[in-house]
Amino acid sequence: MLIVVAGLYLQYLYKSYGAKHDNWLSRIFLLIETKQLLAKLLVSKGMFETASDDTGEYVKYFPTVSIKFNYSTGQLYIKEPIDGEKYMDNFANGDFNKWVETVLLADKQTTEFKKGEMITVFAFDPIKFRLRLADLKPVEGTLNVMKGIDWKYDKFYNMLIAGNVGTGKSYTLFSILGQLLQVTKFITVFDPKRSDLASLKYTKALEGKVFSTNLEINEQVHVFHEEMMLRAEKMEKIKAKGQIGAYMDFNFTPHFLFFDEFGAWVEMNDKAAFGSETRKSYDVAMSDMKEIAMLGRELGFYIIVGMQRPSADSLPMAIRNQLNFKMVMGMPTPEVSKMLFPDSDKTLRPLSQDLKGWGFVQSGSSQVRSFFAPEIPKGFNLHDWIEYMADSREAS
Numbered sequence: 001m002l003i004v005v006a007g008l009y010l011q012y013l014y015k016s017y018g019a020k021h022d023n024w025l026s027r028i029f030l031l032i033e034t035k036q037l038l039a040k041l042l043v044s045k046g047m048f049e050t051a052s053d054d055t056g057e058y059v060k061y062f063p064t065v066s067i068k069f070n071y072s073t074g075q076l077y078i079k080e081p082i083d084g085e086k087y088m089d090n091f092a093n094g095d096f097n098k099w100v101e102t103v104l105l106a107d108k109q110t111t112e113f114k115k116g117e118m119i120t121v122f123a124f125d126p127i128k129f130r131l132r133l134a135d136l137k138p139v140e141g142t143l144n145v146m147k148g149i150d151w152k153y154d155k156f157y158n159m160l161i162a163g164n165v166g167t168g169k170s171y172t173l174f175s176i177l178g179q180l181l182q183v184t185k186f187i188t189v190f191d192p193k194r195s196d197l198a199s200l201k202y203t204k205a206l207e208g209k210v211f212s213t214n215l216e217i218n219e220q221v222h223v224f225h226e227e228m229m230l231r232a233e234k235m236e237k238i239k240a241k242g243q244i245g246a247y248m249d250f251n252f253t254p255h256f257l258f259f260d261e262f263g264a265w266v267e268m269n270d271k272a273a274f275g276s277e278t279r280k281s282y283d284v285a286m287s288d289m290k291e292i293a294m295l296g297r298e299l300g301f302y303i304i305v306g307m308q309r310p311s312a313d314s315l316p317m318a319i320r321n322q323l324n325f326k327m328v329m330g331m332p333t334p335e336v337s338k339m340l341f342p343d344s345d346k347t348l349r350p351l352s353q354d355l356k357g358w359g360f361v362q363s364g365s366s367q368v369r370s371f372f373a374p375e376i377p378k379g380f381n382l383h384d385w386i387e388y389m390a391d392s393r394e395a396s
């Protein structure tokens with residue numbers, strides 16, 4: 001009786017404890033479960049060899065696959081054999097890794113070949129690596145998205161965040177904006193649809209820096225561009241003396257243009273009659289935007305573009321090609337997926353039916369990864385959070 005009860009209890013722990021907890025016990029269960037799944041996978045794909053002798057059939061060869069978890073970064077390392085055996089190609093050509101992605105719901109990140117083996121790194125269980133607002137620790141050059149995923153804006157300059165209504169785009173933008181305020185006060189916010197972001201003009205932190213009407217936005221893009229050109233001149237003067245480097249090497253601070261609903265701005269202005277004031281200022285603003293996207297990196301002038309569905313019409317190629325950190329909230333349509341991640345062959349799968357605020361992210365040309373945006377608590381007050389983040393910058 002005792003053995004049966006203990007067995008049932010262990011089975012209960014194994015099945016449900018691991019999913020709900022994150023401690024040493026759940027990690028042991030996760031290790032066992034992962035090993036079992038990988039072993040099953042190898043067996044079901046027939047990647048082993050048997051032989052028989054007088055005593056019967058036995059396993060002559062079974063590939064040695066070893067695994068290691070890194071819980072602080074949410075990564076799983078799988079060591080696969082490149083050992084000259086029959087199934088070596090299944091490992092080397094990436095077939096096994098593709099199956100692993102499906103079986104473990106993990107995202108392949110990198111593969112490194114060594115003599116006799118290859119090591120592939122996967123990101124696993126994104127929900128366990130979700131941050132809360134209080135966990136965000138932005139520093140100059142790095143903003144947090146999830147444990148193990150940061151936006152290093154000096155390297156992967158300019159951000160795109162896409163997502164349909166209700167997927168969590170606005171909430172994700174709030175968490176980015178708050179972090180930016182801890183890094184710099186030079187932020188300009190555009191919200192042509194006058195949603196929650198537009199209300200930030202009533203905060204002390206962003207007073208005079210939030211714009212919603214077309215004319216205001218067009219004018220302010222130009223102002224941002226002028227500031228960038230001014231810095232270019234200053235940097236040229238420094239460089240004329242032989243010094244080399246980018247803006248941070250000369251102690252300049254980064255500036256950010258936070259442009260939500262970019263597609264709506266394009267659409268509204270595209271309707272303006274040719275020759276009209278609106279049209280003229282839009283044409284200048286669009287050409288400025290393209291230059292900011294292209295030249296801003298060296299000078300520390302970055303753009304963050306938010307929009308629902310990026311398309312060739314709403315997001316000109318000259319800007320699109322300069323967006324190096326791309327996020328899409330929720331499941332993208334195949335067209336959006338192709339536009340954002342043209343070189344990726346990763347199959348995207350929904351992360352949750354109940355929870356919102358998840359999506360897919362790509363830094364530069366690295367692998368596309370699933371992620372959960374920082375969790376915004378119930379009763380969250382946008383203005384309080386923005387003031388708090390700006391105040392803590394000033395205090396430090």
Ligand SMILES: Nc1ncnc2c1ncn2[C@@H]1O[C@H](COP(=O)(O)OP(=O)(O)OP(=O)(O)O)[C@@H](O)[C@H]1O
Nearest residue numbers: 164165166167168169170171356357373374375376
């Ligand atoms: N990071 C998050 N943390 C907690 N809840 C979230 C998060 N993201 C989204 N949600 C939930 O999903 C809902 C929709 O999110 P959000 O308003 O950001 O979507 P959206 O894509 O910007 O849509 P809209 O364009 O209508 O604002 C929120 O009201 C909230 O309940």
